Amino acid sequence: MKVKLYYILIFLSSLILFSSCQKSSTSSNYIAIGIAQDVESINPLFAFSVDEGSISELLYLSMIQHGWDEENGEITSEPLIAKNWVWSSDTSSVTVNLRDDVRWSDNEKLTASDVAFSFDIFSDPAVDSRLFGSFTKFYTDSSGHILINKTFEILSPDKIKINFIPHTHPTLFNIDIPILPKHVYEKIQRKDIATSEVNFKPVSNGPYKLENWDKNQSLTLKADSSSFLFHKGIINKIIFKVIPDYNSRITQLKKGEIDLCELIKPDDAPELEKNKDIEIVPVKGREYEYVGWNNIDPDLFNKEHKVIPNKFFGPVKVRQALSYAINKKEILEEYLHNYGQLAVGPVSPIFKKAINEDLQPYSYNPEKAKQLLAEEGWKDIDNDGILEKNGTEFSFDLYIPGGNPLRNYSATVIKNNLKNVGISVNIQTMELNTFLDNLFSKKLNAWIASWYVGIPLELKMLWHSDDESTPLNIQSYSNQEIDNLLDKIESNSKEQKLYQLYKKFQEIIHNDEPVTFLYWIDNITAHNKRITNIDINPLGVIHHCWNWKLEE
Numbered sequence: 001m002k003v004k005l006y007y008i009l010i011f012l013s014s015l016i017l018f019s020s021c022q023k024s025s026t027s028s029n030y031i032a033i034g035i036a037q038d039v040e041s042i043n044p045l046f047a048f049s050v051d052e053g054s055i056s057e058l059l060y061l062s063m064i065q066h067g068w069d070e071e072n073g074e075i076t077s078e079p080l081i082a083k084n085w086v087w088s089s090d091t092s093s094v095t096v097n098l099r100d101d102v103r104w105s106d107n108e109k110l111t112a113s114d115v116a117f118s119f120d121i122f123s124d125p126a127v128d129s130r131l132f133g134s135f136t137k138f139y140t141d142s143s144g145h146i147l148i149n150k151t152f153e154i155l156s157p158d159k160i161k162i163n164f165i166p167h168t169h170p171t172l173f174n175i176d177i178p179i180l181p182k183h184v185y186e187k188i189q190r191k192d193i194a195t196s197e198v199n200f201k202p203v204s205n206g207p208y209k210l211e212n213w214d215k216n217q218s219l220t221l222k223a224d225s226s227s228f229l230f231h232k233g234i235i236n237k238i239i240f241k242v243i244p245d246y247n248s249r250i251t252q253l254k255k256g257e258i259d260l261c262e263l264i265k266p267d268d269a270p271e272l273e274k275n276k277d278i279e280i281v282p283v284k285g286r287e288y289e290y291v292g293w294n295n296i297d298p299d300l301f302n303k304e305h306k307v308i309p310n311k312f313f314g315p316v317k318v319r320q321a322l323s324y325a326i327n328k329k330e331i332l333e334e335y336l337h338n339y340g341q342l343a344v345g346p347v348s349p350i351f352k353k354a355i356n357e358d359l360q361p362y363s364y365n366p367e368k369a370k371q372l373l374a375e376e377g378w379k380d381i382d383n384d385g386i387l388e389k390n391g392t393e394f395s396f397d398l399y400i401p402g403g404n405p406l407r408n409y410s411a412t413v414i415k416n417n418l419k420n421v422g423i424s425v426n427i428q429t430m431e432l433n434t435f436l437d438n439l440f441s442k443k444l445n446a447w448i449a450s451w452y453v454g455i456p457l458e459l460k461m462l463w464h465s466d467d468e469s470t471p472l473n474i475q476s477y478s479n480q481e482i483d484n485l486l487d488k489i490e491s492n493s494k495e496q497k498l499y500q501l502y503k504k505f506q507e508i509i510h511n512d513e514p515v516t517f518l519y520w521i522d523n524i525t526a527h528n529k530r531i532t533n534i535d536i537n538p539l540g541v542i543h544h545c546w547n548w549k550l551e552e
Helices: 002-016 050-059 112-122 190-195 246-255 269-273 298-304 316-325 328-334 366-375 405-419 432-440 480-491 495-512
Strands: 020-023 030-035 064-069 074-079 082-087 093-098 152-156 159-163 208-214 218-223 237-242 258-261 278-293 340-342 395-401 424-430 446-452 515-528
Touching: 030 258, 050 208, 050 218, 050 237, 074 082, 093 112, 112 152, 112 159, 246 258, 246 269, 269 278, 269 515, 278 316, 278 405, 316 366, 316 405, 316 495, 316 515, 328 340, 328 405, 328 515, 395 405, 395 432, 405 424, 405 446, 424 432, 432 446, 480 495
Parallel strands: 030 237, 395 424, 395 446
Antiparallel strands: 020 030, 020 258, 064 074, 082 093, 093 159, 152 159, 208 218, 218 237, 258 515, 278 446, 278 515, 340 515
């Protein structure tokens, strides 16, 4: 459930246009980052949203840091708190040597005991952290709590050995969690951590520490001079300022009062590009929009828990026909102004070695759509313009969440497109929380939504048919060959073999078309050119911002 909530919140971030902006000061070494609403938590145990994660990563470091190799389209990993590491020959354990100059903001030294303790607390069901349930390659008890004595061997204050279940093929991502101070958290009852004062007065180990948090107004981080990441040119303060109105952020950006904004609307990009002080950077390939088709009958599933193919969307040919019938390019050009690209499937084009370049998006071809529908028995027998089969008209409700202009626009285009091939669509707008509740309980026949994809690639949660372990397969897609491929991907660590499996996965998904993949949406970022040494990439905008500099 915790993993499910994490993805729901990522999903929500793409629905709400949760923007980040930065306010400039030519005379002071600080940046103000405007956010649409205040964060709920900066504790990495409970930092679910994108902004919460960005802030907590500046306060709490992990043993590993990651970068993005744009040329090859893959993530890179380097030491951070760790100095180096050595894997055993069968990867059943890794020995990590820690830096000896990492200190907590209260001047206590970080040690291997902090590392073991952090895994303990993140995996404790009494804490119910955002990562609870994800430590499947570690030795755990029946509740998912890591067995600390069996998993960790503290060899010295700066050296720790981590043991894994044999044949689970762990990677560096399995040991990449924020490290917490044992000497602080061991004094708090586990069940009380979520409401403890430590959430507002953190003892941190990052390049920044919390200076002030005025709820619903601003949150200020100050560079920690005792951090090993501190350097002469580091930006002294980062202020996260709550600015709910998007138009206000854009106005401040134009006036030079704000230095950076994420999630610029495509309509605003051309005008911002004319400003000599502003640079537009479209970050590609983390979010895709799609039309969801429930592959099973939602009523029978919810009433009797029976899995019966959906009378409309069960057959592969019908789903293919729907994809041929929708003019995806029109939406991309007219609404998104080509800030994105047509989608073939759920593997992002940023993963250049994994993408199957032999596949092409379903083209807009109404005649092909009509042919496939006819082959499945859908015909306009009574000449009323609506296809029917066995006395049932092809008519359904298409659900979208309220307050999303892109969904309103695309739903209208889709309704008109499908009408042209004899399908009647009723657009239904639903309050966001109700929409999500119905979506994840699989009560909807059809909907428009988007997913924000993970790095590294994570496919099993969304496409495996095991309903209990993969609750995010909300379209109830089922294909045994896909299940087998996803199981192989999870247990394989050889890079070349993984790429082959990814490409085969895409080929099958493209043929089955369990949903209609529309387009990948660019995250348009605009920043003032006075910010230098900034690397905006798929890992995030303020990722590694301790390396930024301000031009006077």
